[in-house]
Amino acid sequence: MIRPKAISLFSGAGGCSLGFKNAGFDVLYASDIDKDAIKSYRANFPNTVAEEADIQSLDGFEILSKFEMKQGDIDFLIGGPPCQGFSTAGSRFWDDPRNTLLKDYVRVLGELRPKWFLMENVEGLLTSKNGEYVFEAVKAFVELGYKVRVDKVYAHEFGVPQRRKRVFIIGNRLGIDFDLPKPTTKVRGQIFNLSEVCLKDALINLPNPSQDKNEELTYPTNLEQGVLSSYYLNPKNIIHDHYVIQLNELQLKRISRLEPGQTMKDLPSNLQHESFKRRSLRRVQDGMPSEKRGGAPSGLKRLFVNQPSLTITSAATREFIHPTEDRPLTIRECARIQTFPDWFEFSGNSSEKIQQIGNAIPPLLAEQFGLHFLKHYSFEAHEAKEEGALIGFTLTKAEAMSPALFATSVLLNSFDKYTHRQQVLF
Numbered sequence: 001m002i003r004p005k006a007i008s009l010f011s012g013a014g015g016c017s018l019g020f021k022n023a024g025f026d027v028l029y030a031s032d033i034d035k036d037a038i039k040s041y042r043a044n045f046p047n048t049v050a051e052e053a054d055i056q057s058l059d060g061f062e063i064l065s066k067f068e069m070k071q072g073d074i075d076f077l078i079g080g081p082p083c084q085g086f087s088t089a090g091s092r093f094w095d096d097p098r099n100t101l102l103k104d105y106v107r108v109l110g111e112l113r114p115k116w117f118l119m120e121n122v123e124g125l126l127t128s129k130n131g132e133y134v135f136e137a138v139k140a141f142v143e144l145g146y147k148v149r150v151d152k153v154y155a156h157e158f159g160v161p162q163r164r165k166r167v168f169i170i171g172n173r174l175g176i177d178f179d180l181p182k183p184t185t186k187v188r189g190q191i192f193n194l195s196e197v198c199l200k201d202a203l204i205n206l207p208n209p210s211q212d213k214n215e216e217l218t219y220p221t222n223l224e225q226g227v228l229s230s231y232y233l234n235p236k237n238i239i240h241d242h243y244v245i246q247l248n249e250l251q252l253k254r255i256s257r258l259e260p261g262q263t264m265k266d267l268p269s270n271l272q273h274e275s276f277k278r279r280s281l282r283r284v285q286d287g288m289p290s291e292k293r294g295g296a297p298s299g300l301k302r303l304f305v306n307q308p309s310l311t312i313t314s315a316a317t318r319e320f321i322h323p324t325e326d327r328p329l330t331i332r333e334c335a336r337i338q339t340f341p342d343w344f345e346f347s348g349n350s351s352e353k354i355q356q357i358g359n360a361i362p363p364l365l366a367e368q369f370g371l372h373f374l375k376h377y378s379f380e381a382h383e384a385k386e387e388g389a390l391i392g393f394t395l396t397k398a399e400a401m402s403p404a405l406f407a408t409s410v411l412l413n414s415f416d417k418y419t420h421r422q423q424v425l426f
Contacts, residue, residue, distance in 0.1 A: 019366025036348030060111025080119030131408030264299030
């Protein structure tokens with residue numbers, strides 16, 4: 001069987017690429033502007049051409065020529081531009097320099113003309129500028145002839161041990177109406193914080209962390225069986241980046257006082273960080289009504305072992321406290337929460353590594369999406385029989401919709417003005 005071909009833009013270290021590779025795709029090419037991310041990518045995907053490049057300098061036709069392919073031959077384009085402080089300027093949306101990354105992404109998409117594309121972004125994309133940013137993005141894809149869905153995806157519904165919400169914009173130019181894969185894991189609770197796959201499933205079979213960042217650790221002698229235990233294991237029996245820095249007395253006092261679910265605001269004032277107290281005070285003094293302030297920033301957070309982790313970001317190794325030990329999470333623990341297996345290598349210093357991890361699409365999530373489209377939909381190399389269209393969107397799992405999301409839904413519902421057919425799903 002011929003494996004479908006994919007290209008990754010804004011690839012980062014390769015979370016989405018790993019998922020699609022595991023699903024059965026050949027990822028031919030990847031690019032990112034971050035040199036450390038590309039170094040990580042090359043270490044883990046030696047058979048993929050990975051370039052450190054700004055998307056403004058990329059030419060889709062040149063990329064295709066590297067593989068003796070023509071426009072339309074690529075089966076899937078994965079990855080999407082990061083948030084740059086999304087902006088609109090009315091009818092001059094595409095002239096705003098803050099929208100350059102999206103503009104160039106659309107340009108390269110038009111040059112490559114892949115059969116399918118998947119663009120991932122933060123959930124703030126849905127409400128930025130009252131939905132105008134996502135509306136303009138979808139309109140551009142539709143005008144290129146793609147049938148498009150916009151969906152908020154909850155990673156822990158797909159077996160990722162983390163409450164991570166992201167926006168997926170997916171489209172095809174083959175005239176296919178399509179749906180997303182069905183969740184594989186039940187979630188429940190008022191804020192969907194309870195799941196069959198939890199933080200404990202990410203921490204299984206890890207040894208005690210080292211205090212030497214360069215030390216290679218090995219697995220315990222008797223390995224436990226868990227939902228993800230075999231997925232994580234490195235066949236070489238080596239674990240990198242599983243270390244903690246030495247904490248001072250004040251840091252230890254703060255951490256030791258936190259119970260699961262508690263944050264900096266639950267500590268006595270004498271233990272709260274000065275910057276935390278200053279930010280909290282500013283929120284009180286700025287005149288904003290208390291019901292709109294949202295409280296002080298949370299700072300440190302001790303996680304629950306029997307719940308999915310909070311979203312892993314570049315601050316996770318500073319702010320997320322181990323559920324049962326008085327220390328922050330290690331880089332490797334964060335990588336596992338993002339479903340990177342233990343053999344996956346990250347390049348750069350500690351802050352660069354955690355940034356690559358926090359920015360990634362969880363490989364296990366990407367794999368399930370790749371498998372879904374490979375199993376259920378066509379990659380036939382024919383042109384779309386219909387014009388592009390917005391065929392559906394989901395903005396939230398909650399029963400109620402916020403005013404900001406409602407404004408976005410109104411905009412997206414107006415797509416009948418731009419397309420001949422639509423099917424809107426809430």
